[in-house]
Amino acid sequence: MPDHKTGTRDEWLKARLELLKDEKALTHKSDELAQRRRELPWVRVEKEYQFDTDDGPTNLAGLFRGRSQLLIYHFMFGPDYTAGCPACSAIADGFDGSVIHLANHDVTLGAISLAPLAKIQGYKKRMGWSFPWASSAGSDFNYDWNVSWTEAQQKAHDVEYNFVNAGHASKRDIKEMETPPEGAKIAASVGVDWAAYTRQGPGISAFVLDKGVVYHTYSAFARGVDGLWSLYQWLDRAPMGRNETGWWFRRHDEYPVKI
Secondary structure: OOOOOOOOHHHHHHHHHHHHHHHHHHHHHHHHHHHHHHOOOOEEOOOOOEEEEOOEEEEOHHHHOOOOEEEEEEOOOOOOOOOOOHHHHHHHHHHHHHHHHHHOOOEEEEEEEOOOHHHHHHHHHHHOOOOOEEEOOOOOHHHHOOOEOOHHHHHOOOOEEOOEEOOOOHHHOOOOOOOOOOHHHHHHOOOOOHHHHOOEOOEEEEEEEEOOEEEEEEEEEHHHHHHHOHHHHHHOOOOOOOOOOOOOOOOOOOOOOOO
């Protein structure tokens, strides 16, 4: 346990009230940003994408499941992966229970991955999740949304991620993969090397279905997904915060300590 200053209740309350002012300011700023997200122009999705789902093949409009709004988590699960990304899995643990609430508020929340449907279904069963999860295998969807890249793109540093070129994946490749600490272990946990692991990236995208037309309304990547990673919202309020020295989290069925 690290050394930390102690004090009286009155000292704590004084500091807490000062912090509360900043927390309220952050809340108001967050409300403002949410409004600005909603004010972004809608962009018509012209291409006809096809997906494999538990209910059979469908297009992007079909993923709405009769609702007007669609939120997609771009889940890192490449075609060669043997399991889903452990970080994406931790995020999915946090949003799986929200699906029913959102469905009753005219919003469908689901995931899309490049892996074939059979792999997705097997992993979903292992994790005990119920959210809709479609495969984009055979379509350009993941590539057009810049959450998957080919080996050739990666080697050429022709990777766009988080709205800039040479981002997330390409910084981790080349030179026979300058694998960061724990990188080999993370990649091995999904059955591939670091290069193949980083040919996928996480993110979220939002769509609206209006008069039979699908529009793209919003996307976020990298730390733009942080706010939806619920375990980190809890840790940010814990006494020692995130307290990380690496990828400490695991898939929920891999922890040695069970609740």
